[in-house]
Amino acid sequence: MKPRDISVASFLDSRHGLCPGCGSAIAMAHILSIVSQPLPSGRTKKIRAVVVPASCWSIGSGWNGVSFLGTNLVNTPFIAGATVGEGISIMSERKWLADDELTIVWAGDGSSFDIGLGLLSGAAIRNANVLYVINDNQTYGNTGAQESGATPEGARTQTSPDGKEVAQKDILGIMLSHKIPYFASLALSVPTLNDFYAKVAKAADQKGFRCLHVLSVCPPGWKCDTSSAPELAALAVDTRVFPLVEVADDCLHLTRPKRGKPVEEFLKHQRRFASIMNSPELLREFQERVDRRWSYLLRLEENSRES
């Protein structure tokens, strides 16, 4: 199944109530569509439930007992998404349906990087049979865009009006330390569409704890244009601000952007980075951080080939 053969319209209920231009709305529709098709092994899986801890999607996924996702929907407290997902997957196992059913946890960066990290760690180290999606809009979106562990250093948020002062957490490193069978970072844009589809299908096809780290453009939080989600997702990859990584069988693969670009190509469209864009020194430091991270990932890739 190729991206062009898939229709996502039926997976995006018009009542979702998310903001205009929300990147995560398109990502959710694509991911639900991909996992509902026959997977690379030829197997088709049924979504047993989508588990949503407190986030923008607590509202976007449905209300008043109605699921907008066309699947069973379980809303949980902020910290509990991974554990509830694990519990549901155990129910599938007890009915001998572990190979045929898919439990998806759809959690924000606030939940995954910060507040639910302890329970995420527990489910990951137990290799719970869950497809865990980090819907990363780099902010606590639902409560008006406060700084999260995923917010890039220097970005302005409601709680960091002068720019975030501490480093962005390394979620790749955190997840890899749990030896999970599959991790991938992905962004939804035209040039990255095949990469996005391949990674989601591969993750859905496996068992155990699979983590998809999805970059989701958030116009109110990023202070960008409501029509910019696909373009900004592509720029995040081309500038290497958001590297596309895949880790499977202890091997790390890094996708090289087709057109490498300087970070300002990504930053200049978002007013959350206004202080950086106004300061050559802060801009240089941002570029250096991105370059250092890229070199580190190249070394990880090299080492993983040798081991």
Ligand SMILES: Cc1ncc(C[n+]2csc(CCOP(=O)(O)OP(=O)(O)O)c2C)c(N)n1
């Ligand atoms: C323990 C707890 N603290 C705070 C909140 C309030 N709250 C609800 S959603 C949310 C933001 C969630 O951020 P994130 O996980 O990144 O998801 P997003 O809203 O960005 O999609 C917050 C702070 C809560 N529900 N529970």
Ligand code: SF4
């Ligand atoms: S705040 Fe951001 S992530 Fe939340 S619904 Fe609006 S655009 Fe989407």
Ligand SMILES: [Mg+2]
């Ligand atoms: Mg968020």
